[in-house]
Amino acid sequence: MELRAVLRVLRPRVGEAILDAGCGGGYYTEALHRQGALVTGTDMSIEMVRQVRRATGLPVFASNLEQGAAGPVFDAVLSCGALEFCRAPEKAVREMAEALRPGGGRVVLMIPAVTMLSHLYRYYHARHGVSINLFSFADVESMARAAGLQITESRRAGFNHVVRMEPAGEGEQP
Numbered sequence: 648m649e650l651r652a653v654l655r656v657l658r659p660r661v662g663e664a665i666l667d668a669g670c671g672g673g674y675y676t677e678a679l680h681r682q683g684a685l686v687t688g689t690d691m692s693i694e695m696v697r698q699v700r701r702a703t704g705l706p707v708f709a710s711n712l713e714q715g716a717a718g719p720v721f722d723a724v725l726s727c728g729a730l731e732f733c734r735a736p737e738k739a740v741r742e743m744a745e746a747l748r749p750g751g752g753r754v755v756l757m758i759p760a761v762t763m764l765s766h767l768y769r770y771y772h773a774r775h776g777v778s779i780n781l782f783s784f785a786d787v788e789s790m791a792r793a794a795g796l797q798i799t800e801s802r803r804a805g806f807n808h809v810v811r812m813e814p815a816g817e818g819e820q821p
């Protein structure tokens with residue numbers, strides 16, 4: 648369900664350069680590769696980076712979302728299920744916007760909304776000593792604005808927002 652929503656909102660095209668930021672085990676990295684995109688994965692976990700590289704042969708690098716990404720060369724940045732772990736998610740979104748090629752691109756995020764189920768998700772992580780963020784739609788709007796982006800599409804997948812953001816002044820409002 649999430650993959651379908653992500654692909655519908657991202658609309659990847661063959662040959663596009665797409666960054667999968669916080670790629671984890673490479674689920675979306677591989678899905679984008681299958682769609683014909685030139686995908687690069689990044690994750691702060693060296694073990695994940697090694698594992699995905701070994702398993703897929705795709706370019707995957709160690710990088711902290713909050714400290715900047717390679718760029719500005721990407722047609723799109725996708726980040727699924729990673730922003731909730733960031734201490735400064737608004738900084739991470741700014742860095743993703745910086746990774747877009749000049750004059751275009753989009754950032755697509757899948758992040759947990761504030762719902763009963765996502766509170767359970769947060770409780771699960773808290774039991775393992777990990778604190779995570781949940782995001783109201785106002786939080787998402789505020790992160791987009793701070794990064795010079797505007798929300799051009801938004802849908803829900805399970806307890807997540809799947810949001811498309813484009814440089815302010817481009818694209819259409821939802």
Ligand SMILES: C[S@@+](CC[C@H](N)C(=O)[O-])C[C@H]1O[C@@H](n2cnc3c(N)ncnc32)[C@H](O)[C@@H]1O
Nearest residue numbers: 669670671674690691692711712727728729732
């Ligand atoms: C729940 S997994 C999601 C992985 C993948 N995107 C997916 O949806 O299958 C979250 C990943 O985000 C990574 N992560 C968390 N904080 C990060 C940060 N500040 N910079 C880069 N990666 C981060 C973690 O190492 C982990 O691999």
